[in-house]
Amino acid sequence: MERRKVGILGATGMVGQRFIQLLHNHPWFEIAWLAASDRSSGKRYEDACRWKLDTPLPANIAGMTLMPNTPEGTPATELPKIIFAALDSDVAYELEPRFAAAGCAVISNSSAFRMTSDVPLVIPEVNADHLALIEKQSWRKDSGGYIVTNPNCSAIGLVLALKPIHDRFGIEKVFVSTMQAVSGAGYPGVASLDILGNVVPFIKNEEEKMQEEVGKLLGTLSGDHVAMLDAPLSAHCNRVAVEDGHTECVSLKLRTPATYEQMLEAWAEFAPLRGIHEGHPLPSAPDQPVEYVDQVDRPQPRLDRMRGKGMASTVGRLRPCSLFDWKFVVLSHNTIRGAAGAALLNAEILAMLDKLPGGKARSQNVPVALKA
Amino acid sequence: MERRKVGILGATGMVGQRFIQLLHNHPWFEIAWLAASDRSSGKRYEDACRWKLDTPLPANIAGMTLMPNTPEGTPATELPKIIFAALDSDVAYELEPRFAAAGCAVISNSSAFRMTSDVPLVIPEVNADHLALIEKQSWRKDSGGYIVTNPNCSAIGLVLALKPIHDRFGIEKVFVSTMQAVSGAGYPGVASLDILGNVVPFIKNEEEKMQEEVGKLLGTLSGDHVAMLDAPLSAHCNRVAVEDGHTECVSLKLRTPATYEQMLEAWAEFAPLRGIHEGHPLPSAPDQPVEYVDQVDRPQPRLDRMRGKGMASTVGRLRPCSLFDWKFVVLSHNTIRGAAGAALLNAEILAMLDKLPGGKARSQNVPVALKA
Amino acid sequence: MERRKVGILGATGMVGQRFIQLLHNHPWFEIAWLAASDRSSGKRYEDACRWKLDTPLPANIAGMTLMPNTPEGTPATELPKIIFAALDSDVAYELEPRFAAAGCAVISNSSAFRMTSDVPLVIPEVNADHLALIEKQSWRKDSGGYIVTNPNCSAIGLVLALKPIHDRFGIEKVFVSTMQAVSGAGYPGVASLDILGNVVPFIKNEEEKMQEEVGKLLGTLSGDHVAMLDAPLSAHCNRVAVEDGHTECVSLKLRTPATYEQMLEAWAEFAPLRGIHEGHPLPSAPDQPVEYVDQVDRPQPRLDRMRGKGMASTVGRLRPCSLFDWKFVVLSHNTIRGAAGAALLNAEILAMLDKLPGGKARSQNVPVALKA
Amino acid sequence: MERRKVGILGATGMVGQRFIQLLHNHPWFEIAWLAASDRSSGKRYEDACRWKLDTPLPANIAGMTLMPNTPEGTPATELPKIIFAALDSDVAYELEPRFAAAGCAVISNSSAFRMTSDVPLVIPEVNADHLALIEKQSWRKDSGGYIVTNPNCSAIGLVLALKPIHDRFGIEKVFVSTMQAVSGAGYPGVASLDILGNVVPFIKNEEEKMQEEVGKLLGTLSGDHVAMLDAPLSAHCNRVAVEDGHTECVSLKLRTPATYEQMLEAWAEFAPLRGIHEGHPLPSAPDQPVEYVDQVDRPQPRLDRMRGKGMASTVGRLRPCSLFDWKFVVLSHNTIRGAAGAALLNAEILAMLDKLPGGKARSQNVPVALKA
Known part of the structure; x- marks a missing residue:
């Protein structure tokens, strides 16, 4: 089967590198275009990039020439219609709409448009139905292009853990204190002396992002916008000496009481993409989006971040909270599930739903199970 | 002026080493006796100890012979009447009462007796009046000996920050998430692979200790026991890759509203020992027990743990909490203010109050300002 | 094809865990027996072990019962004839001969017998011919059992890099300064405070081991012993804050001059197992045992240790030495190529050579290309 | 006694901050002027600087206004005649001569002019006599100004350890492999992900600097230049995850044999400034410039870098080398003895020698013992 051509904006940064790693040998997508800022465009990828991942830079990527980071910088026939964007938010703010206007599906990891009312902020297991918002975007009507976003790296793992609890018992209040990895700040990012x-x-801005993004992710699609979940969240965000993997301590107040067993059951049975999976699995979706670990001192970033190939959210230490109902620890890989993998999974579900521009649907059998 | 002779139980461990460092050239106390477990007793200190501090082992200590860790192991006339105890809690449970029965003031850093009703759990700036409990101890009546304890390393910095707020506005609920240094686990303690x-x-046991000790520290002396503060606290305790210094994220619900300026004022004006200080300063008491730092990314363990020679509690990032009233970050040095320094300050205030056995009071002028 | 049953001595330690990880789904071997010290034997593996790797403990291993660590502790019919040994050297000194005497091939990672004259110390790419020494062992004659060892974790990567240079130009003198990962010390091993x-x-003992093992590995089989290479080596060994991967700075004096290109060529063309590989590849052998990286600041443990699935030795920074001829940096994974992977590759080559007791040869076609 | 006014060029960087810390309450010098690049000049120091040391920014410095980093930017009467320079080498190359031409003694920590023939590269305990070179500088003749430099942070500790050995036995060849702290790269400097x-x-450039600077430091003053020591040195330089303190492994070939005791004696008796010390100690000079530690696993950066208030070079692990004569480990604090403290000590000896412009000598009694 032919793979769809995709491009990467911001290809030399940490998230750009993860896109390349995750898209290498992807069954549905093929990297056909890489772009970088003016300083790097025109160079060979391997000359412009300081590759920082522990798998080798794929040989076919190493020699690709970096294109300018505008749609006009590439002949229209060679610009892929699917663009993964790994840009700083101020740059994203300017460039992403130009690609959407040029007819591209912009699958963005930036914060620039996450809270824009007609831009979906999506985790496929959580709120795939919000993808319907793309039809409200003016670019979509004009050129077929649109912008879809995934949440901040500190929000994704948390929301995956909250969603099955919310569905069954209702989330009323959330305390969260994070210990975040340095890779979340990009490269060079956090100075070693710090x-x-x-x-x-x-x-x-991290605490603010967590507070507002969780509200939108767990909110309800209501015509042309999302009605935010009305459940206050208070976040304390910290950076620690960890390379990859965000660890978060959570205290939760529920609307309806839940027993210990019911909490574990909610996580264990959480498999919203399973209907899709059986026939047409999304390549990057983990079998078990939320894994609970029993050991008393887990999850730990070094040991648990790669569960589900870096796409699972790992929960542990469920115990009563003397202020709210329950407390627990949640961990997820911040540059896979929290960034490039999140965007890739968004692209996969868009492919499944036949919403990607520039080509036939991958499959005629759009799954009935999916809410979107 | 002659210095009082003191001893150290558990002298070779991390906290024992801090006692030696802090007592070196102390104006009131002089190390006259060091004890260790059977494995080490009889050895010269420098042969039994792996000195892990960045100041040199004092030469006069290096050659001292380690005594057995029982009162009977030393001729009664040579056993100091003031014993700093840095023992694991199961060992402390057995040994500390024996020293108290032998007429010693046991100034303990262990958790063994912290919650015992007639044992004071004290931070001098917070609840020096609780020291009156020693008069209720049977040892005190029989031999003059007693046990006094200081709190867990994760509770001290927090309670110093809470106390001035509690005095003015009342603490109703506390959420706290800690990031604790490895030195808190002793040596060898935390494995590097972990x-x-x-x-x-x-x-x-850390979360449990924080919850109960805060209640006792902020509680009210009531005859022969302390009436615990009725304010639930929920703790999430974590170990991070930091050598020294516990960082804690706190959300606080107050009984009476406080403005931002009132919060800062409460901390700035907190100087409960100042009355004492003017005439007869306690050598280890910091001028400013709670220091507030303005920079947006502080306090940080590497930069702020040595404020007040390691005896201050540093607070920063005061901001509104969307669930409770205020949130902030608090930091303190876990083996100075959180352990050996805490015990030393307890001994100093006991000296000031003329409660130490085995000698004249340091001063006739017991300060009237002190509540005890 | 049926897989041979193997056992692991010292199965719960760090190297034991790596054996389990590397043997999981191995095409030739199947874990049938796990043993541990008295404290753990009789327990289920997952209850006795603190699993510290970032891939999950295989489910079929988790429930296995740990056997006593003596041959008599298991019925003879159930004791595998191939035993991977991951024991501390004092324990190995006592136990490994007992398993050899019981007819087992003991594939040992311990230092206990490495320098014993009739025990082969082998890296398959370097000195597979030394395996002939097993025929000199008395156990082999009596029961079919024997002991084979692999080198210290700090010697393996270095010797892989030296071997192709030695073959072409002769090694005369070696200066090496190491920066070794904490996993090399096992668990709990290095204290975090250190x-x-x-x-x-x-x-x-690390510097001594490097000096003597390199001499034996590059030595010449001479009847019933190995004539050591006469080339002095001076080692400086250091522990650094790295989880996995030993980095070594090397200065080399050669017997015959070599140009920069000749050095690179020697490494690039080094493929001693390739003859074997084509027909019957050893599953754990890397295609390229020595990889040279061009970037000026490589190799680095975090980025390069997993080359060749952790079995390659990565070399970089070749440049002239003002004292000797050349200097360079070499890196290898200390618990894969430096321990469990080394032993596993030894077992694979023994299988290929039909030297493993307890069953048919894997193949009749013993490769003629192999020197052994 | 009145203190001389001094200035700091590059006052906001890591080395600039150390200058401020070390000059705080200095008995001879007083900070009167701070300069920074265009981006910062005109700002208050505390607003322009991210203070990264663990002692507080002195209050009197916090409010000082940063001046432009040129001599013309400050009225001549207010420009101190003693300028400590902590500039990047390309900036130093342009600016330092301008201050020398304006009559200032430029006490530079930069590498820009270290190897210039009429610029002294000095460690007071090693080659104070080289300071005579300043009289050869044209600036000195014209305006009284000059440039004096101290070595690279990785060379200083090593040369302190080599000097007493060289004086007694002659250094013939040196191997050195370094493990250097991140603070040596300034701020932000080394990325945490690296x-x-x-x-x-x-x-x-670090290996090159070590090789050439050691030759000049141990070289012989010969009229208008220094005749370099003819003893090849081969350096391997590495960055490790240490905040402060460079650790170096050294192998040494001597011209004349030395016993173990003779080596220790040479270090123990090394006190070249002692003659000066007795009467007029240099405030920053350590009593013992080279300290030998007996413990088998020392020196270590975290435990030993602050010996001699960060100005000592600590040596340990002296043992025979199988290639050369002796090997050992040497450690020194890279931003105190290796940078700001080194420059400060240079200024102190210049003061003692009455070579500082702009004022009376500190003392009429120039010590006869000093070779200069």
């Missing part, structure tokens, strides 16, 4: 033997109890 | 590039979201 | 923000410039 | 759980076996 983090060796240290904790930095501040990440710019 | 903490390099990692977080361990569990410390045995 | 290594966070620190370097420990000492590893017990 | 060093957490990692080693970077490359520091730009």
Whole structure:
């Protein structure tokens, strides 16, 4: 089967590198275009990039020439219609709409448009139905293009853990205190003098993002916008000396009481894509989106971040909270499930739903099980 | 002026080493006796100890012979009447009462007797009046000996920050999530394979200790016991790759509203020992027990743990909490203010109050300002 | 094809865990027996072991019962004839001969017998012919059992890099300074207080092991023993805050001059198992045992240790030495190529050579290309 | 006694901050002027600087206004005649001569002019006599100004350890492999993603600097230049996850044999400034410039870098080398003895020698013992 051509905006950064790693040998997509800022465009990828992952830079990518990061910089016939965007948010703010206007599906990891009312902010297992918002975007009507976003790296693992609980018992209040990995800040990002033997109890805008994004992700699609979940969340965000993997301590107040067993059951049975999976599995979707680990001192970033190939959210230490109902720890890989893998899974579900521009649907059998 | 002779139980461990470091050239106390477990007793200190501090082992200590860790192991005339105890809690449970029965003031850093009703659990700036409980101890009546304890390393910094707020506005609920240094687990303690590039979201019994000790520290002396503060606290305790310094994220619900300025004022004006200080300062008491730092990304363990020579509690990032009233970050040095320094300050205030056995009071002028 | 049953001695330690990880789904071998010290024997594996790897403990292993670590502790019919041994050297000294005497091929990672004259110390790509020494062992004659060893984790990567150079130009002198990962010390091993923000410039017996093992590995089989290579090596061994991967700085004096290109060529063309590979590849052998990386700041443990699935030795920074001829950096994974993977590759080549007791040869076609 | 006014060029960087810390309450010098690049000049120091040291920014410095980093940017009467320079080498190359031409003693930590023939490269305990070179500088003749430099952070500790050995036995060849702290790269400097759980076996130009600077430091003053020591040195330089403190493994070939005791004696008796010390100690000079530690696993950066208030070079693990004569480990604090403290000590000896412009000599009694 022929694979669809995709491009990557911001291909040399940390998230761009993860896109390349995850798209290497992907069954549905093929990297056909890489773009970078003016400083790097025109160079060979391997010359412009300081590859920082522990798998080798694929040989076919190494020699590709970096294109300018505008739609006009590439002949229209060679611009892929599917663009993964790994841009800083101020750059994204300017560039992503131009690609959408040029007819591209912009699958964005940036925060620039996450809270825009007609832009879906999506985790496929959580709120795939919000993807319907793309039809409200003016670009979609004009050119077929649109923007879809995934949440902040600190929100994704948390929301995956909250969703099955919310569906059964209702989330009323959430305390969360994070210990976030340095890779979340990109490269060079966090200076070693700031983090060796240290904790930095501040990440710019992170607490605000968590608070608002969780509300939209667990909110309800209502015509042309999402009605936010009305459940206050208070976040404390910290940077720690961990390379990859965000660990979060959570206290939860529910609308309806839940027993210990019911909590575990909610997570264990959470498999919203399973209907799709059986016939047409999304290649990047983990079998078990939320894994519960029993050991008393888990999850830990070094040991658990790669569960589900980096796409699972791992939960542990469920115990009563003396203020709210339950407390627990949740962990997820911040540059896979929290960034490039999140966007890739968004693209996969869009493919499944036949919403990707520029080609036939991958399958005629759109799954009935899916809410969207 | 002659210095009082003191001894150290558990002298070779991490906290024992801190006692030696802090007592070196202390104006009131002089190390006259060191004890260790059977394995080490009889050896020279420098041969039995792996000194892990970054100041040199004092030469006069290096050659001292380690005594057995029982009162009977030393001729009565040579056993100091003031014993700093840095023992594991199961050992403390057995040994500390024996020293108290032998007429010693046991200034303990262990958790063994912290919650015992007639044993004071004290931070001098917070609840020096609780020291009156020693008069209720049977040992005190029989031999003059007693046990006094200081709190867990994760509770001290927090309670110092809570106390001035509690005095003015009343603490109603506390959410706290800690990021604790490895030195808190002693030596060898945390294995490097467990903490390099990692977080361990569990410390045995730590959450329970924080919850109960805060209640006793902020509680009210009521005859022969302390009436616990009725304010639920929910703790999430984590170990991170930091050598020294516990960082804690706190959300606080107050009984009476407080403005931002009132919160800062409460901390800035907190100087409960100042009355004492002017005339007869306690050598280890910091001028400013709670320091507030303005920078947006502080406090940080590597930069702030040594404020007040390791005896201050540093607070920062005061901001509104969407669930409770206020949230902030608090940091303190876990083996100075959180352990050896805490015990030393307890001994100093006991000296000031003329409650130490085995000698004249340091001063006739017991300060009237002190509540005890 | 049926897989041979194998056992693991010392199955719960760090190297034991790597054996389990590497043997999971191995095409030739199947774990049938796990043993541990008295403290753990009789327990289920998952209850006795603190699994510290980032891939899940295989489910079929988790429930296996740990056997006593003596041959007599298991009915003779159920004791596998192939035993991977991951024991501390004092324990190995006592136990390994007992398994050899019981007819087992003991594939040992311990240092206990490495320098014993009739025990082969082998890296298959370097000195597979030394395996002939097993025929000199008395156990072999009596019961069919024997002991084969692999080198110390700090010697393997270095010798892989030296071997092709030695074959072409002759090694005359070697200066090496190591920066070794904490996993090399096992679990709990290095205390976090010793290594966070620190370097420990000492590893017990390590410098001695490197010096003598390199001489034996590059030595010449001469009847019933190995004539050691006469080329002095001076080692400086250090522990650094790295989880996995030993980095070594090397200066080399050659017997015959070599150009930069000749050095690179020697490494690039080094493929001693390729003759075997084509027909019957050893499952754990890397295609390229020595990989040279061009980037100026490589190899680095975090980025390069997994080359060749952790079985390659990565070399970089070849440049002239102002004292000797050339200097360079070499890196290898210390618990894969440096321990469990090394032993496993030894077992694979023994299988290929039809030297494993207890069953038919895997193949009749013993490769003529192999020197052994 | 009145203190001389001094200035700091590059005052906001890591080394600039150390200058401020070390000059705080200095008995001879007083900070009167701070300069920074265009981006920061005109700002208050505390607003322009991210203070990264663990002692508080002195209050009197916090409010000082940063001046432009040129001599013309400050009225001549207010420009101190003693300028500590902590500039990147390309900036130093342009600016330092301008300050020398304006009559200032430029006490530089930069590499820009270290190897210039009439610029002294000095460690006071090693080659104070080289300071005579300043009289050969044209600036000195014209305006009284000059440039004096201290060595690279990786060379200083090593040369302190080599000097007493060289004086007695002659250094013939040196191997050195370094493990250098991240603070040596300034701030932000080394990215955390590059060093957490990692080693970077490359520091730009560092090996070259060590090789040439050691030759000049141990060289012989010969009229208008220094005749370099003819003893080849081969350096391997590495960056490790340590905040402060460079650890170096050294192998040494001597011209004359030395016993173990003679080596220790040479270090123990090394006190070249002692003659000066007795009467007029240099405030920053350590009593014992080279300290030998007996423990088998020392020196270690976290435990030993602060010996001599960060100004000592600590040596340990002296043992025979199978290639050369002796090997050992040497450690020194890279931003104190290796940078700001080194420059400060240079200024102190210049003061003692009455070579500082702009004022009376500190003392009429120039010590006869000093070779200069």
